[in-house]
Amino acid sequence: xxxSCTTEELVVIDGNTPYSTFNISDIKIENYVxxxxxxxxxxxxxxxxxxxxxxxxxxxxxxxxxxxxxxYKLMTDTTYRENEFSYKAAFVQNLYxxxxxxxxEGAADSEIELRISILKFGALQDSLEGNWDGYxxxxxxxxxxxxxxxxxxxxxxxxIEYHQMYAFMIDNTIYDIINMNTFNFVRATFDELLWRxxxxxxxxxxxNMIEFNQTTEFFGSLGSDKxxxxxxxxxxxxxxxxxxxxxxxxxxxxxxTAAEVVTLLPEYIETKDINLVFAQILVTxxxxxxK
Numbered sequence: 241x242x243x244s245c246t247t248e249e250l251v252v253i254d255g256n257t258p259y260s261t262f263n264i265s266d267i268k269i270e271n272y273v274x275x276x277x278x279x280x281x282x283x284x285x286x287x288x289x290x291x292x293x294x295x296x297x298x299x300x301x302x303x304x305x306x307x308x309x310x311x312y313k314l315m316t317d318t319t320y321r322e323n324e325f326s327y328k329a330a331f332v333q334n335l336y337x338x339x340x341x342x343x344x345e346g347a348a349d350s351e352i353e354l355r356i357s358i359l360k361f362g363a364l365q366d367s368l369e370g371n372w373d374g375y376x377x378x379x380x381x382x383x384x385x386x387x388x389x390x391x392x393x394x395x396x397x398x399x400i401e402y403h404q405m406y407a408f409m410i411d412n413t414i415y416d417i418i419n420m421n422t423f424n425f426v427r428a429t430f431d432e433l434l435w436r437x438x439x440x441x442x443x444x445x446x447x448n449m450i451e452f453n454q455t456t457e458f459f460g461s462l463g464s465d466k467x468x469x470x471x472x473x474x475x476x477x478x479x480x481x482x483x484x485x486x487x488x489x490x491x492x493x494x495x496x497t498a499a500e501v502v503t504l505l506p507e508y509i510e511t512k513d514i515n516l517v518f519a520q521i522l523v524t525x526x527x528x529x530x531k
Contacts, residue, residue: 264302264530266294268528268529268530269294269297269298269302270290270294271529272297272527272528272529272530273285273289273290273293273294273297273310274290275527275528276293276310276311276314276522277289277314279490279491279522280311280314280315280327280330280331280334280518280522281314281324281327281330281331281334282330282333282334282337283324283330293310296309296310297310302530304523307522307523307528308519308523311518311519311522311523312515312519313327314327314331315327315328315331315515315518315519316328316331316515328396329396332392332395332396333392335395335402335405335514336391336392336395336405338490339391339402339405339406339409340409342406342409342432342486343406343409343410343415343432344409344412344414344415344418345414345418347414349389351414352385352388352389352412352413352414353389355385355413355414356382356385356386359378359381359382359385359413360378360382362374362378363375363378363379363382366378381413384408384411384412384413385412385413385414387408387411387412388408388409388411388412390408391405391408391409392405401512401513401514402483402514403474403479403480403483403512403514404474406433406474406479407470407471407474410425410428410429410432410433410470411466411470422447422450422451423447425450426438426443426446426447426450426469427443429470429473430442433473433474433479433482434478434479434481434482435482435485435486435495442458445457445458446458446469446473449463449464449465449466449468449469450465450466450469453465458472458473459472459473459476459477459478460476477505477509480505480508480509480512481501481505483508483514483517484496484500484501484504484505484508484517485501487514487517487518487521488500488521491518491521491522491527492521492526492527504516504517504520
């Protein structure tokens with residue numbers, strides 16, 4: 241609303257959007273804050289949060305430093321908050337949920353927990369019957385599924401980096417069911433994590449490593465079983481590039497340009513810090529729609 245006045249009367253003109261001194265409308269600033277909250281912690285800001293952040297952005301002249309301070313607060317602040325424990329906890333939960341959507345078709349924790357319960361019952365039966373091969377096989381499956389659930393807390397505690405969470409997302413019963421047999425497993429891990437299909441040589445080496453326990457070279461390292469395959473894939477530079485691509489796809493709905501990859505990838509490979517990649521995108525005028 242714009243107010244115009246003379247010494248004789250006050251004229252109110254309806255239907256106009258107020259603009260800040262930065263020539264960016266308050267509506268755009270509010271939309272930016274809304275989007276930050278949704279993309280970082282998985283929910284819209286409360287009314288008081290929205291007002292606080294909008295005022296903070298305007299007082300800071302929409303400068304990068306001000307945007308960064310809000311972004312990193314949402315990703316790292318551990319102050320207790322009702323229902324979500326803290327902003328950091330909500331951010332980690334959101335990352336965990338997105339990893340499950342990416343690899344496990346969004347399977348609920350309760351589904352994984354149910355499979356663990358079934359396996360525990362089967363392991364007990366095997367132990368009573370003296371079927372120790374079956375018992376230890378089920379114990380291994382329990383461990384794999386539990387590790388998937390535990391990866392959320394491990395990420396929060398800083399015991400793993402975000403790209404390493406995907407090692408657990410592709411190593412559990414549900415992923416095995418979605419991508420039955422080694423052929424589908426190798427193709428799916430490349431497609432979902434690296435955003436491409438394997439070359440013939442990459443596929444053959446990965447397949448032989450998993451299916452026949454052959455010692456083969458894979459992304460410059462030697463491996464001889466499925467565990468080696470997962471470890472080498474997850475720690476490869478291509479996995480890190482795949483994470484950068486994923487961030488752009490999720491936050492901007494487009495792949496990064498070659499220049500953007502060249503700018504972000506070296507530091508990400510060095511630091512392993514997904515927060516850095518998120519922040520570099522979230523701070524831009526393109527993301528904020530400040531154009």
